[in-house]
Amino acid sequence: MLFNSLQFLVFFPIVTTLYFVLPHRFRWVLLLVASCYFYMDFIPVYILILIFTILIDYYAGILIEQSTGKRRKQYLALSIIANVGVLAVFKYYNFFIDNINTVLGAVGQSQLAYWQLILPIGLSFHTFQAMSYTIEVYRGNYPAERHLGYYALYVLYYPQLVAGPIERPQNVIHQFKIKHDFNYQKAVDGLKLMAYGLFKKVVIADNLAAYVDSYYAGVHTGPATNSLIAMFLFSIQIYCDFSGYSDMALGTSKVMGIELMKNFNFPYFSHSITEYWRKWHLSLSTWFRDYLYFTLGGNKKHKYRNVFIVFMVSGFWHGANWTYIIWGAIHGSLQILEDIFKIRQNKGVIAFLYTNLLVTLAFVFFRSPDLTTAFRVFANTVSPHFDWHNPLLSKKIMLVTGLFILAEYGLSHREYLGTLNTLRKPVRYSIYYALILAVIFLGRFGGGNQFIYFQF
Template sequence: MWFHSLAFAAFLPVVLAGYWVIRQSRLRLAWLLLASYVFYGWWDWRFLGLIVLSSAVDYWVGRQIAATEEPRQRRRWLSLSLASNLGILGLFKYLGFFVESLRSSLAIAGIAIEGPAWNILLPVGISFYTFQTLSYTLDIYRGQLQPTRDPLAFFAFVAFFPQLVAGPIERAQRLLPQFLASRSFDRGQAVRGLRLMLYGFFKKLVIADGLARWVDPLFEQAEAVPGLWLWLAALGFSLQIYADFSAYSDIAVGVARLFGFELMTNFRAPYGARSLRAFWSRWHISLSTWFRDYVYIPLGGNRRRHERNLLITFVLSGLWHGANWTFVLWGAVHGTAYVLEQRWRSLGRLGTLLVVLLAWVLFRAESLSQALEVYAGMAGMGIGWLGSPPATLVLPSQAEGIYLLASLGLFLLLEQLRYRPVLRDSWAHLSRPWRWASYYALGGWILLFAAYEAPQQFIYFQF
C-alpha cells in the first residue's frame, strides 16, 4: 500500500478516525497495531509472520538480557537476537547474491557449478524494521535501555505503519515511550503533519516522478546518449533520489503526527553540505547514525584504526541498500573519499556535490557494466560530448519539460523556506489566509502534474 495510492487514501481516514474515537489506551494501541499489520500485509500477507517473529524474539530476548548479569549468558542472548534478525535478512536479501557471486568467481577460475537460480521475493521494508528492532536488544545489552514489559507497545513500535517500510529507522529509547504514554488530539500537531505531508507529495509526485521520466530513458540507453546529456541525467537522479526519499520521510513524519507521534528528522538539506562528513550528517540520518552507533564505534571508532573502521562501515552501508556490487562500490567510493577528505582538507560544496553525484551513478545503475557505460559517456568516450539523444529514445513532451522546470524552481524556493531561518520566520508571519491559499495552490499544482502519468513506486521500497 503506497502512500500515494487510492488504497491508502481510504485506509488512513478509517484508521485515524478509529484511533481517536477509541478512548481506552490499550484498545487504541491494539487498533493501531492491527492497522499496521493490515498495512504491511497489503503487499503480501505471508510476510507478516516475519515481522511478528522478529518482534517476539527481540521482546523476549530483551527481557532475558536484562534479567541476568552474567556476561557470557548476556552475550548468548544477544547472539540469538543477532542470529535471528540478521539470519532472516540474509536469507531473503543476500543469500542469492552471495551464491551467484561465488559461482561467478569459480567460473573465472574454470570451475563451473550448476544449480537453480535463487529467486526469492524480498519482503518489503525488511531492512528497515530489522534494524529498528535489533537496536532495541543492542541498547538493552549496553545498559542504555530497560526492557519494556508491555508486549503490545513493543509490537506496535516495531510495526508502526507510517515508518515501517522505508523509515526513518527509530530507536526504542525515543519512540517506544510514546507508545506507552497516553495522548490526546493536538490540532496544531495535526496541522503541521498535514503540511509536511503536502510537501512530501509535491516532492514525490511532481519532482521525483517528473525527473524519473527523463532520467530513466537516458540511463537505459546510456551507450547511445551524448556525454552532456548523461551529466544531466546524473544531476537529475541526484535531485530525484533526494526528492523521492525525503518525500517518504516527510509523509511518514506527517502521518505519525496525525496520531500524536513525533518521528525523527531524516534529512537536513544534504546538498548544501561543504564536506562529506557534513553530507552524511544530513542524509538518511536515521541510517547513518545507526551505523555509527552499532558498527563504527564498536569497531573502534576514532580510537584505533579509524580509517579501516570508516571503510568497513561505508561498505556495509552500501550492502544494506541492496544485494548488488554497484551498492557495495557506492559505499566504498564514499568511504574512500571520506578518508581522503580527512587526510587532506574539506572538499568544499562543489567538490562534495561532484563526489556525491558521480557516486549516484553506481547507485542508479542496474549493473557494473551499465555504470561503466555511463561513466565512459560522461567522459566523452561514447558517441561524443555534444549532440542530441537518439530518435529512438522516448522522452517526455516539451510541455512536461517546461512544467518540470517550473516545478524545480518552486522546489528550490520551498527548500529555502524550510531550511533558512530568516525566510521561515517571514513565512510564519504571513496572514493565515495567504498561507492557506498557498497550500491549496500547491495541492492544485500536484493534481495538475499527477494527471500526466501514473505515479511510480518509492525508490527505497526495494531496500
C-alpha cells in the same frame, strides 16, 4: 500500501479518526492491526517473517535483562543472528550464490541453484530497528519491554515501517503509552509535512523518474547531455523520493501526536561529503555510528579503517549488488581524504559545487543495475556531441526542477513549519493552494510509482 495511493487516502483518515475516538487503552491495538493491514497489502504471508523476529527479539530482550555474564551476550547474539539471518536469506543469498557460481564457472564446476525469492518490503529498515532494541537493552540504555503488544507496535508502526526513520526504542515506545488528545496545531503541522512530502514525491521525484528510468533503460553511446542531465536529475529524484516519504511518515505520525526523528536536513547545501552525511538519512547514519563505528573503536583506534568498513557495510545494506558496495566505498574514501586534507573545514561556492558534483557522480553506481551500465554512463559523459534539444530538458522537467531548487533553498534558511505558521493568513493559504494545485496538475499518480527505498 503506498502513501501516494488512493487507498492510503482512505486508510489514513479512518485510522486517525478511530485513534482519537477510541479509549486510550485500545489505541495500541488499533495501530497494531492497522500496521499489519498496511504491511500485508504487499505480500500478506510475509507478515509471518516479522512475527518471527518480533517474538525472538521480545523474549531475547527480557532474557538479556534478566541474565548476567556471558549469558547476556549469548541472548544478544541469538537476536542478531535471527535478524541478520532473515535479511541474509531474502536479500543476499542469491548475491553470494551468483559470485560463487562465477568462481565455479571459471574452474569448470557445476553451478549452485538460485532461490526464487521476493524481497520483503522494507526488510532492511525494520531489521535494523529490531536490532537497535536488543542492543539498547544489552547496553542498559532501555529496559526490556514486557508488553508484547507495545513491542510489536514498535517494529510494525505503519508510518515508518517500510522506509524509516529507523527509530530507537527510547524515542518511540513510551509515546505509544501516553494518551494523546487531539491537538489542532500538531494535526495541522502534520498535514503540512504530509503535503510537502507528497509534493516532493509525485510532482518532483516521479516526473524526474520517467526521464531518468528511460535513460538508464537504454544507455548507449550518444550526446553527453543525456548522461549529464540524467545524473543531475537522479540526484534530485532520489532525494525528493526518500525525503518525501520521510516527511509523510513524520507528518502522519505527528497528526496522532507521536513524534518521529528528522531524517534529512537539506543535505545538498553541504560543503563537504562529511557534512553531507550529517544531513542525509540521519537515522541510518547514526545507527551505523552508534552500533558499528563505535563498536569497531571509533576515533580511538584505526579510525580510517573503521570509517571505510562502515561505508562499505552501508553500501551493502542498500542492496546486494557490487554497484552499492562501490558507492559505499567511494563515500568512505572521500570522508577519509577530507579528514586527511582538512577539506571539511572549507566553505563557500567551490566547496558546495565540489560536494554536489561528487555526490552526483557516486549516485551513478547507486542507480545503475550493474557495473557495465555505470561505466557506460560515465563513458557517455565524454562524448563530443551535445544535444540541447534533448527531451530531458522539457519545459515540465525544467519547471519541477526549478520548483525543487526554490523550495529547498527557501526552506533551508528557515524552519519549515514555524515559518509557515508566522505568515499572514492570505499568504499562508496561497502557498497551501499552490501546493495542492501543483500536486493535482503536475503530479504523477498510478503506474506503480513505488518509493525507491521500499526495495531496501
